[in-house]
Amino acid sequence: MGGVLRVEALWVETFTGLRMEGFARLVRAVRERCPERPVTGRPWCLPLADRVLLVAVYYRTNLTMRQMAPLFGVSSATVCWVIQRLGPHLALAPARARAADVERVWIVDGTLVPVRDRSVAASSRNYRFSANAQVVIDADTRLVVATARPVPGNTADAHAWRGSDLPAVCAGTTVLADGAYFGTGLVVPHRQRARRPLLPLQEDDNAEHRRVRARVEHVFARMKNHKILRDCRLRKDGLHHAVQAVAHLHNIALAT
Incomplete structure (x- = not known):
């Protein structure tokens, strides 16, 4: 059975609070941090953009994994695995140094x-x-x-x-x-x-x-x-990863 949610403007903006350009920026950041396919085992059943959407929707809605599964057409075990593996890669990037003459x-x-x-x-x-x-x-x-x-x-x-x-x-x-x-x-x-x-x-x-x-x-x-x-x-460490990811999502939403 196919899922309901896809990487489309309507679903992204409704379920994550991000505009499409902000979501694309998030996907690029995750792609730089995480390999497209697992080092061992079977390949992911969802493309990277859908997996990023899954994690962002989970953080935004706090639905249970059984509720998330039919939305993406996967099992609840897959939802759990995606959140555990991908959640840390949505973390906030370290603060960038600013010019020394700028009062922070x-x-x-x-x-x-x-x-x-x-x-x-x-x-x-x-x-x-x-x-x-x-x-x-x-x-x-x-x-x-x-x-x-x-x-x-x-x-x-x-x-x-x-x-x-x-x-x-x-x-x-x-x-x-x-x-x-x-x-x-x-x-x-x-x-x-x-x-x-x-x-x-x-x-x-x-x-x-x-x-x-x-x-x-x-x-x-x-x-x-x-x-x-x-x-x-x-x-x-789930809460730590969630706080870091939500901070990242907040920054992207403000910047776009």
């Missing part, structure tokens, strides 16, 4: 992603077993610069930051963060201490800080249009 401002924050796998999650303040995913964005373009490997959701943002590779990625860059990152060396709001109210200039600084830092919340809202980040059923 990045923003970091963490978001909680509900996860079924208890080995990578913990009971969190959203009253669910979740993981803490740290994300860095560019304040000007709102593109995702980097993401960290998710940690259990009860991990404080400051500890998640220190334990990740993000400090090395952000070295030499001005990075804004909220008060949860106090003591990390990032630019955080002025703290009001007991019986020591903030000065008017400090209040103005905090207001401007909140205005700029709100952009990362807008990015989280756009990323969570991909329902995989609202209830992730993947195990082990």
Whole structure:
């Protein structure tokens, strides 16, 4: 039985949120990272573009693999295999260095992603077993610069930051963060201490800080249009690959 979804403008734009030129850019990036046919075993039953569409649709809709199978005319086992093998190749590319004379401002924050796998999650303040995913964005373009490997959701943002590779990625860059990152060396709001109210200039600084830092919340809202980040059923490194891929999809959607 043939599948329903094909690499056509209607299906791509409806089920992935990408325009055709953006989807073609994604397929080119995956083709450069992954061989067209497996090194061993049988060849894929779907062409590369259809496999990329399958993974993107899965991240966008969070349908079960049994629901995905008839849409592409394959078995649920094939859907699982494609997601496991191709998902890591949709990951966000490393941040590119910019001109030294350009002042860069990045923003970091963490978001909680509900996860079924208890080995990578913990009971969190959203009253669910979740993981803490740290994300860095560019304040000007709102593109995702980097993401960290998710940690259990009860991990404080400051500890998640220190334990990740993000400090090395952000070295030499001005990075804004909220008060949860106090003591990390990032630019955080002025703290009001007991019986020591903030000065008017400090209040103005905090207001401007909140205005700029709100952009990362807008990015989280756009990323969570991909329902995989609202209830992730993947195990082990599956969430890490999903966050990286969704960040990549978000960047492509903004750039096209």
